[in-house]
Amino acid sequence: MDGYNSWMADLRDHFVECYGAAPVVAFAPGRINIIGEHTDYNGGLVFPAAIDLGIAAAVAQNNSNRIRVWALDLDETFEFSADQILVPLAEGGWRNYIIGVVAQAQRQGKSFSGFDLMFGGSIPMGSGLSSSAALENSVLLALNQLFDWEFSRLSLLQMAQAAENSFVGVLCGIMDQYASMLGKEQQAFVLDCQQLKADYVSAALEGYEWMLINSQVKHQHAESGYNSRRQSCESAREKLGVQSLSDMSLPALEEKRALLTPNEYTKARYVVEENHRVQQAYKALQTQNAEALGQLLFQSHTGLRDQYEVSCPEIDFLVDLAAASPAVIGARIMGGGFGGCTLNLIDQNKREEIQDILAAYSQRFGIQAELIPVRIAAGARIIFQP
Secondary structure, three states: OOHHHHHHHHHHHHHHHHHOOOOEEEEEEEEEEOOOOOOHHHOOEEOEEEEEEEEEEEEEEOOOOEEEEEEOOOOEEEEEEOOOOOOOOOOOOOHHHHHHHHHHHHHOOOOOOOEEEEEEEOOOOOOOOOHHHHHHHHHHHHHHHHOOOOOOHHHHHHHHHHHHHHHHOOOOOOHHHHHHHHOEOOEEEEEEOOOOEEEEEEOOOOOEEEEEEEEEEEOOOHHHHHHHHHHHHHHHHHHHOOOOHHHOOHHHHHHOHHHOOHHHHHHHHHHHHHHHHHHHHHHHHHOOOHHHHHHHHHHHHHHHHHOOOOOOHHHHHHHHHHHHOOOEEEEEEEOOOOEEEEEEEEEHHHHHHHHHHHHHHHHHHOOOOEEEEOOEOOOOEEEEOO
């Protein structure tokens, strides 16, 4: 068995050793997003791809009414009754992701007995690669198989999003769950988040590769900052009288600018411009125009830094270094913001020069950033079953 699956075999074997039952094991990947940040919950366009890092969940029935959960990487456990009506836990952390997805099954009228759940993963926490969606999707896919619920994959990913919105309190859009569940090998896709229509395209550019640089920082106000920006967009949408900000053209937005506060205007303008960048990026990949794609990445970061205001000094420093490096033709902050990773489009022939960026970053902030090579992979799937 290759290294890609060996850690999941270890998870399965550890489950059998601890619980004495052969589990269903499901894997759900994290994702990168080439461009189109914070546009999903604004009904716009995003351009994600699933990657080979993710989370695996092992589940088996335990002939009781208790649900026992073990977060293997954290070595933390908790349990609850399969019969109780579930509500979010105050300061529940990762536990709310689990009870959230179980609660979604309850709300869909599904019954189930007690089960054991063990999960672990390969995604660096706080990196912006959407470990949360990977956790939600892996657990739901495993339970769907275990209890023969027969939910479609689209229904499962929508349940995962609902769990994060209502139990975790993050008002995320659909992109992360969709990419994790429905990604394809070596392909990215433009997703229309209103119509849930996806157009796939090869993510490969000859002579170039995708590389993440994990800043190793995640600022504490990330969750509240994310939600406040969504609320600003919602307020702007209502004042503009549209179904979503992504229905606006730039001329129409300028015509109604007086209706908005300065903050609402800059957030709305960013969304409109970012949707246009997604369309241009799709064409750039189709035509193998790496230089054009790289410039779009830098433009996206400028918008995220200056208009949407979700960057931070560490990330801005990494992007500035990337812009000055002959090895990088495009870079931007990726994910919800306030830390995490930069996404970089790298000239394969100059890959070694990335080390200069890491050295300068370490000297400036005293933090050792992490290089994460990206392999575009398939979406969620069942790995083992009894």
